[in-house]
Amino acid sequence: MTITETQPVSISEAAELTGMSTHALRYYERAGLMLNSVDRASSTHRRYTDADIRWVEFLTKLRSTAMPIARVRDYVDLVRGGNDTFAARLELLRAHRETVIAQLEEMTRSLVAIDHKIALYEEGILGS
Amino acid sequence: MTITETQPVSISEAAELTGMSTHALRYYERAGLMLNSVDRASSTHRRYTDADIRWVEFLTKLRSTAMPIARVRDYVDLVRGGNDTFAARLELLRAHRETVIAQLEEMTRSLVAIDHKIALYEEGILGS
DNA sequence: CTAGAACTTAGAGTGCACTCTAAGTCAATT
DNA sequence: AATTGACTTAGAGTGCACTCTAAGTTCTAG
Numbered sequence: 001m002t003i004t005e006t007q008p009v010s011i012s013e014a015a016e017l018t019g020m021s022t023h024a025l026r027y028y029e030r031a032g033l034m035l036n037s038v039d040r041a042s043s044t045h046r047r048y049t050d051a052d053i054r055w056v057e058f059l060t061k062l063r064s065t066a067m068p069i070a071r072v073r074d075y076v077d078l079v080r081g082g083n084d085t086f087a088a089r090l091e092l093l094r095a096h097r098e099t100v101i102a103q104l105e106e107m108t109r110s111l112v113a114i115d116h117k118i119a120l121y122e123e124g125i126l127g128s
Numbered sequence: 129m130t131i132t133e134t135q136p137v138s139i140s141e142a143a144e145l146t147g148m149s150t151h152a153l154r155y156y157e158r159a160g161l162m163l164n165s166v167d168r169a170s171s172t173h174r175r176y177t178d179a180d181i182r183w184v185e186f187l188t189k190l191r192s193t194a195m196p197i198a199r200v201r202d203y204v205d206l207v208r209g210g211n212d213t214f215a216a217r218l219e220l221l222r223a224h225r226e227t228v229i230a231q232l233e234e235m236t237r238s239l240v241a242i243d244h245k246i247a248l249y250e251e252g253i254l255g256s
Numbered sequence: 257c258t259a260g261a262a263c264t265t266a267g268a269g270t271g272c273a274c275t276c277t278a279a280g281t282c283a284a285t286t
Numbered sequence: 287a288a289t290t291g292a293c294t295t296a297g298a299g300t301g302c303a304c305t306c307t308a309a310g311t312t313c314t315a316g
Binding site for chain 2: 262264265
């Protein structure tokens, strides 16, 4: 019977679980990133389900790879569009994948340059 | 005699060489990121030396690894501070290095999640 | 010498992604 | 029943990093 927490949670608990602020969670919902608007208990207070939490976590992955909010919304809109949008979603994610790889490469190149400068400092060689 | 371009260049040429806008180059100078203010030919027009260009390129590496402008300025101030600041500069760069590595790790984790979703789409399994 | 392009400055404007505020409502405790 | 604290909304405010504008100056070509 050890079923993992399946009770919907308040916005502040959702914030703790996802590492976002309550403000940001409301902002995401207003920005149309929430797939279906979060349920309300007492007709006003939000109740985040497990699925909501997992969705926010996926959004966070998109955002942490520098996908702009607008692009995230495009993806969400496609998901809302149903099965006809499978190909478009796949294309969007693949395109994003390429930008992420490019970012990783640029970052890695920059890191190498920074490491090089660190090495020069460690050898006491440098002036700038 | 094949000496590489060593003539100072105009701001628009500097922009082309560094991939930044002329606006951004002026902004960086005003923000105190330029080590020593760029020389002026005709007492008004900027002349970027090779050293200036290389410096901007290094700044770009710091920026492309998400070092905030304010932190970059801290580093520049240390460099201006002379040899006494070697240890502090090294420390700043090492600390930044850690944040870059953390960023790379998070990005890579997110990429894995995105790849996983792509794979599900490719197998025609998914709904969100 | 003149026209036009490129440059100068200070300061205002932009876009993004939150973040905060105000004024009020709801829930839990005393 | 009243207080306290978490929640609600719409909308304003913030911080960052540019980016643009206006009004004027300087360089270059003809």
